[in-house]
Every structure is written in structure tokens, then in C-alpha cells.
Amino acid sequence: MDASATPARRVARETPDRYGAFPRLTQAQLGELSAHGERRRTHDGEVLFREGEPFQEFLALLGGTVEILHGYGGPDERAVAVHGPGRFLGELGLLEGRTAFETAVVRESGEILAVPVARQRELVARDPVLGDLVLRAHLGRRSLLIGLGVGLRVLGSRHSPRTLRLREFAARNRLPHRWIDLERDKEAEALLRRFGIRPEQTPVVIWRGQQVLRNPTPAELARLVGLPAPGRRPAVHDLVVIGAGPAGLAASVHGASDGLTTVTADAVATGGQAALSSRVEDHLGFPSGISGRELAERCVLQAHGFGARLTVPAEATALEAGDDHCTVTFADGSHSRARAVVLAPGVHYRRLDVPGIGRFEGGSVFYAATVHEAGRYGPHPVAVVGGGDCAGQAALLLAGHSPLVRLVVRGDDLDRHMSRYLVDQVRRHPRIEVLLDSEIRAVAGTDALETVTVENTVTGACHEATARALFVLIGARPRTRWLRGVVGLDEGGFVLTGPAAEAAADADVWAPLGRGPMLLETTLPGVFAAGDVRSGSVKRVAAAAGEGAMAIRLVHEHRAQEGNLVRSSDQGEGQPVPGRPSSWR
Numbered sequence: 001m002d003a004s005a006t007p008a009r010r011v012a013r014e015t016p017d018r019y020g021a022f023p024r025l026t027q028a029q030l031g032e033l034s035a036h037g038e039r040r041r042t043h044d045g046e047v048l049f050r051e052g053e054p055f056q057e058f059l060a061l062l063g064g065t066v067e068i069l070h071g072y073g074g075p076d077e078r079a080v081a082v083h084g085p086g087r088f089l090g091e092l093g094l095l096e097g098r099t100a101f102e103t104a105v106v107r108e109s110g111e112i113l114a115v116p117v118a119r120q121r122e123l124v125a126r127d128p129v130l131g132d133l134v135l136r137a138h139l140g141r142r143s144l145l146i147g148l149g150v151g152l153r154v155l156g157s158r159h160s161p162r163t164l165r166l167r168e169f170a171a172r173n174r175l176p177h178r179w180i181d182l183e184r185d186k187e188a189e190a191l192l193r194r195f196g197i198r199p200e201q202t203p204v205v206i207w208r209g210q211q212v213l214r215n216p217t218p219a220e221l222a223r224l225v226g227l228p229a230p231g232r233r234p235a236v237h238d239l240v241v242i243g244a245g246p247a248g249l250a251a252s253v254h255g256a257s258d259g260l261t262t263v264t265a266d267a268v269a270t271g272g273q274a275a276l277s278s279r280v281e282d283h284l285g286f287p288s289g290i291s292g293r294e295l296a297e298r299c300v301l302q303a304h305g306f307g308a309r310l311t312v313p314a315e316a317t318a319l320e321a322g323d324d325h326c327t328v329t330f331a332d333g334s335h336s337r338a339r340a341v342v343l344a345p346g347v348h349y350r351r352l353d354v355p356g357i358g359r360f361e362g363g364s365v366f367y368a369a370t371v372h373e374a375g376r377y378g379p380h381p382v383a384v385v386g387g388g389d390c391a392g393q394a395a396l397l398l399a400g401h402s403p404l405v406r407l408v409v410r411g412d413d414l415d416r417h418m419s420r421y422l423v424d425q426v427r428r429h430p431r432i433e434v435l436l437d438s439e440i441r442a443v444a445g446t447d448a449l450e451t452v453t454v455e456n457t458v459t460g461a462c463h464e465a466t467a468r469a470l471f472v473l474i475g476a477r478p479r480t481r482w483l484r485g486v487v488g489l490d491e492g493g494f495v496l497t498g499p500a501a502e503a504a505a506d507a508d509v510w511a512p513l514g515r516g517p518m519l520l521e522t523t524l525p526g527v528f529a530a531g532d533v534r535s536g537s538v539k540r541v542a543a544a545a546g547e548g549a550m551a552i553r554l555v556h557e558h559r560a561q562e563g564n565l566v567r568s569s570d571q572g573e574g575q576p577v578p579g580r581p582s583s584w585r
Contacts, residue, residue: 012067012107015081021140024086025060029130030113033060036123037115047072048089048104048112052208054226055094058120061085064110070150072103074209078150081141085110088134091141092174095121095134095301099226101151101176125305135301139294142174147375151176152225155191156203157183158363158448162215163203167362169218169313171370172269172276174293175225181363184447218268218313219332228311236337237261239555240328242316243344243479245272246541247531249299250548251342256306258552263336264303265314265328271296272346273390273476273532274541276368278397281421283542295541316345319486321524324562339562340555343483343495343522343529344548347476352385357443357470364449365470369394373469374401380468383452385440387411391473392422398471399431406465407434408454410474443470478533488523494535497522513561518554520547526558 015022025033037057042048042064049055051072061083068080068089080102083089089104094117115123124131145151154170154177156163163179170177182188182202191197195212197204205213205221213220222228239255241248244266255262266272274280277292286295303310318329319341328336349367351357357365366373369384378401384394387409399405407426414423414434426432435454441462442453449470455462478493488496488504496504502516505523510516513525520528530547532539537547 012079012082014065014084019140019144021137021144022081022083022087023133023137025088025133029133030060030062030086032127032130033058033113033115033120033123036119037113040112040114041109042066042106042112043109044106046106048106049100051100051103052211054097054099055090055117057114057116058094059089059104060113060115061087061089062111062113064106064112065108067105067107069103069105070101070145070148071209072105076209078148080145080148080150082107088137090138091145092138092297093226095124095138096304097226101145121301121305135298136294139297142176143371145176146174146371148176149178151178152221153178153180153191153206154203155180155182155188155197155206157181159183159359160203161362164362165218166203166205166216166221168368169221169268171368171372172271173222173227173312175221222313228309236325236339237263238338238559239263239340239342239552240265240326240336240338241342241344242266242328243272243346243531243533244270244300244310244312245344245346245531245544246274246295246299247533247544247548247551248272248342248344248346249296249303250545251344251530251551252303252308252310252548253299253306254549254552255342255555256303256308258556260552260555262303262308263338264308264310265316265330265336266310266312267315267331267345267479269312270300270310274544276370277390277393277541278369279393280541282419282540292541317482319483319527321486321527326524326527339559340526341528342548342551342555343487343527343533344531344544345479345533347478347532349472350475350477352440352470352472352474354440354443360443360445360449360470364445364468365443365472367472369397369471369473371397373471374398377469378402381406381466382469382471383408383440383465383467384471384473386473386475387414388417388473388475389419389422391471392418392426394471394473395426395432396422396429399429403431405432406454406467407432408438408440409434409436410439410457412437412458440470476532480533486524487527487529490535492535494537495522495529495533496535497529500535515561518557520551520554521558526555526562528554 063085066083071077180188201214238260239262241251241264244264252264274292275296279289281289315331316328317331320327325337326341374397381404382402383406385408395405395407437458438454440452441455444451451464452467453464480493488501498519501523528551530551531544
């Protein structure tokens with residue numbers, strides 16, 4: 001905490017808890033936390049934590065009032081919330097050991113209960129009621145920050161691929177930020193002058209009104225805000241997981257919980273495509289549904305709790321098999337060696353082949369729909385292309401903000417590729433217009449998208465429709481270009497496993513093992529594939545998670561045959577690893 005004080009000012013009323021983001025702890029919960037923390041007096045103007053610094057403590061208010069501010073002390077200072085006794089402070093970054101996106105300032109003297117972050121995480125994991133309360137509140141607060149447009153400022157051209165890459169990285173990792181369009185926003189010129197930035201140095205990221213990154217990579221942005229970017233790794237791991245979607249996260253949770261030294265790397269963000277789903281309603285155990293982002297955050301916290309190390313962004317670029325381990329090379333030149341590898345890198349979005357669409361990409365043509373875009377284009381009609389679950393979920397999300405969403409579907413029936421529960425919701429929604437047997441033939445606009453031309457492929461009739469944004473969700477291709485010539489792939493580039501892998505495998509490689517590839521094993525021994533990247537997989541969240549868990553069981557079987565599990569760095573030679581089944585020690 002910072003003992004520096006600011007002049008007293010009139011205290012605003014406590015922010016009401018309309019969205020479950022500002023709950024109040026019960027006396028029993030405060031009593032439980034008191035046994036693991038300390039009470040401290042607070043005074044007016046005291047700074048409890050500061051924007052841009054990592055969270056150190058979980059703070060619950062026992063008395064007094066605290067104001068949450070963005071841009072504290074600067075020209076853009078803005079009040080976010082006011083909290084009173086019984087409430088707790090912080091947001092998602094606290095649970096994940098990351099940087100704060102806001103500053104907490106005492107406005108009325110009182111008392112706080114301070115619990116070290118590590119201890120608080122243990123309590124949250126042990127108490128499901130408290131854990132659910134804190135997690136939902138922190139997720140809600142992060143969503144509110146994103147909606148307010150606070151946090152980072154990304155300044156760049158809508159026509160720049162580098163700007164698009166940074167914006168996608170920030171959105172996929174749910175980093176509160178605001179994009180400032182170099183060509184259209186009046187604020188852009190003033191910021192360029194203020195920080196002495198030349199247009200060719202863009203895109204830039206401005207943090208806390210003073211830190212400036214010129215043309216940064218996603219990895220540099222990750223380090224700025226405390227994301228777990230790649231770092232030094234031990235010589236050999238038990239397990240490396242490539243991809244942090246549902247399959248990769250499930251493999252991480254089950255591998256780490258079994259005591260395997262586990263490193264998980266993803267090129268963009270945790271959660272995969274599932275994290276972009278506004279609501280997953282067919283996942284076992286969630287009868288009222290759950291947002292893809294919340295599901296992913298729960299899995300990330302679970303993996304961290306078991307000791308898995310998740311690194312983002314870390315793009316795998318090569319895989320090489322050795323005698324008793326595999327080496328994964330990443331885009332930054334670093335390497336990880338492991339006794340077993342689970343491949344779950346997911347898929348790339350397919351682009352729409354329409355003349356001139358490239359100049360709108362990133363500015364008003366998108367290949368995913370998040371709350372950022374939904375809020376920005378809320379007052380205007382938009383269009384969605386696609387007939388699968390992702391397209392249906394995007395249409396429903398956007399319809400919550402836009403007056404009209406046109407869903408352009410190439411096929412003649414929504415039921416063909418979309419889940420029934422989504423079909424029913426889409427058809428019932430008054431602001432969604434479904435155009436079957438239809439394709440986008442042209443896009444038009446001056447600086448941004450204004451209209452799309454839609455053709456009915458049965459009648460040949462074309463009409464122009466107003467659309468300020470276009471969301472393209474027409475399937476994907478596997479992220480396996482870096483695996484060509486290394487493991488067996490099918491004609492579509494998906495990874496072969498099990499019997500299909502055995503038919504394509506080198507018999508000499510498998511002969512010493514006296515077996516062929518197991519169900520999820522590739523043409524390389526000890527290298528497994530799970531989720532959407534696997535040939536023949538069921539493209540569902542629950543199926544991917546199941547495959548990730550199954551892959552760990554098969555890893556154990558493979559390692560039992562090899563007999564060479566590596567120990568954690570803090571384990572002595574010859575000592576069993578806690579949590580591993582005795583048969584694998």
C-alpha cells in the first residue's frame with residue numbers, strides 16, 4: 001500500500017451491485033478470511049493499490065469507503081466504482097497474479113482486512129461458495145472495465161496488419177483497452193504530438209498515460225501488463241501442451257494434477273475459439289449455460305492451482321523428436337523439451353473471398369465477435385456470415401446491441417450445421433434476419449464498411465444491405481503448417497491419430513516399442529493430439545475437454561512403457577513426485 005495522500009473530496013455514493021460484480025461478503029466469510037490475514041486502519045487519500053502494479057493482497061473492507069479510479073492523478077482520471085463495508089477490492093488480475101488496471105483510493109477512513117494473494121487463492125480453491133462469488137465478481141468487473149474503454153490505448157491505422165494483431169491480442173486476452181483510429185479519431189493527432197510519435201512508428205500502446213511502446217509485438221505487450229509471457233524453462237518437462245483451448249486446458253489440468261511438470265503454450269490467448277462464445281449452453285454441468293470466457297478462466301485458474309505454467313503468447317514453430325524426448329521450438333527462438341507432447345493448437349479462421357474486403361479487415365470486418373465489437377457497433381446494422389454454432393452465437397451477442405443483425409447462410413437450412421438450441425433462439429430473436437441460400441458478393445464503403453451486396457444463389461437476385469460491420473464465421477483450418485513432414489496429417493491438414501496414424505506411420509519407429517499408436521497418439525511415439533486439430537474429432541467444447549483429459553491417461557501409459565518420467569525441479573533424485581499414481585513412479 002502507498003501511504004501517499006490526496007486532498008479529501010466529497011465521497012460519492014456506493015456503486016449499486018446491478019450485475020453481480022460488487023457483492024458483499026457475509027460475516028462468516030469475513031471471519032474465515034480474518035484467520036489468514038491482518039486488519040489495518042486506513043486514512044483518507046491512502047492508495048491501497050495502484051494501476052500498473054501487480055496485486056499483492058486481497059483486500060476486504062471492514063469500514064470506510066474506497067473509490068476505484070482509472071488514470072489516477074492524470075488528466076483523464078475517471079471514477080469506476082465506490083465500495084463500502086463488506087465488499088472486496090480488485091478484479092481478474094488479482095486471481096491470476098497480473099497487473100492492476102485501476103487504482104484504489106480511500107475516501108473515508110476505516111479498516112481493511114488484507115490477505116496475501118497466494119493465501120487467498122488457496123482459500124478460494126478450498127471454499128467453492130467463496131470461490132464462485134469472487135470469480136464471478138472479478139469476471140464481471142473485468143467486463144465492466146472493457147465496456148468503459150479504460151486501460152490501454154492502442155493507437156494505429158485500421159489498415160495496418162500490425163494494429164490488427166495487437167487489437168486481436170488485447171481482445172482475446174480480455175485486456176481493457178481502447179482503440180484510437182489513426183485516420184479517423186480526433187484524439188490521435190494530439191497523442192502523436194504529446195508523445196513525439198511519428199506516424200510510421202505506429203501502432204503504439206500507451207499505458208498509464210506515460211508509458212509508450214512503439215510498434216510492439218504481442219509478447220512485448222504481454223510483458224507490459226504482466227501476462228505470463230515465455231521465460232526460461234527447465235531442461236526437460238514431463239509434458240508440453242501446445243494450445244490453451246478446451247483440449248489444451250483439460251490436458252494441463254489433468255497433467256499437472258497428476259504431478260507432471262507441465263508447460264502450456266498458446267500463440268494468442270487462453271480459451272481458444274470457445275472463449276469467443278457468448279454462451280455455451282450444451283456443456284455438461286451448466287444447465288443455465290456459461291460464457292466461453294468464464295469457462296476458460298475457470299480452467300486457467302484450475303491449471304494454475306495444480307502448478308501448470310501457462311505462457312502467452314508463445315507460438316510453436318517446430319517439433320523435433322529425439323531418442324527419449326521431443327523438442328518444441330517457439331517463434332522467439334526459445335525451446336522446450338518434454339517426455340510427452342499434447343498437440344491442441346486449434347484452428348485458424350477462414351477468410352471470405354470477396355474483392356476489396358482486405359482493406360476493411362480489422363476496422364469493420366472481423367473474424368470473431370467479442371463484447372468490444374458488439375459495443376462499438378451497437379447503434380448500427382451489422383451482418384454475420386456463417387451457418388454454424390459460432391455464427392449463431394455471434395448473431396445473438398450482436399443482436400443484444402444492434403438494431404438489426406443479418407445472418408447470411410450459404411445453405412438452405414439452419415439445422416444442418418447449427419445446434420438446435422441456437423437455431424430456436426436465432427429464429428425467435430426479433431432483431432435477427434436470417435438469409436438462407438445467400439452469399440456476400442461485394443463490400444463497399446469509403447473509410448469503413450457501409451454496405452454489403454448479398455446474392456440469393458437460388459434465384460440469382462442481388463440486393464444491397466446496410467452493414468457497418470461484417471463478422472465472418474465460416475469455419476476454420478487447423479494450425480498445423482509447422483507440423484507438415486513431422487507428424488501425419490490428413491488431406492485437410494488435421495492430425496492423424498490412432499489407427500489412421502498407424503497406417504501412415506514409419507513401422508521402424510514403432511518396432512522397438514512393440515505397439516502402434518494409441519487412440520490419440522500421432523505417428524510419433526509420445527506425441528498426442530486432442531480437440532479440433534485432430535482428424536475425426538467432434539467439434540464440441542465438451543468433446544475437446546474430454547480428449548484433453550484422455551490424452552493424459554495415454555501419456556501415462558506411454559511413459560510407463562518408457563519408464564523415464566522427469567521429476568520437478570524441487571524434487572530430489574530418486575524421490576517420488578507427489579500426486580503421481582505409484583505405478584508411474
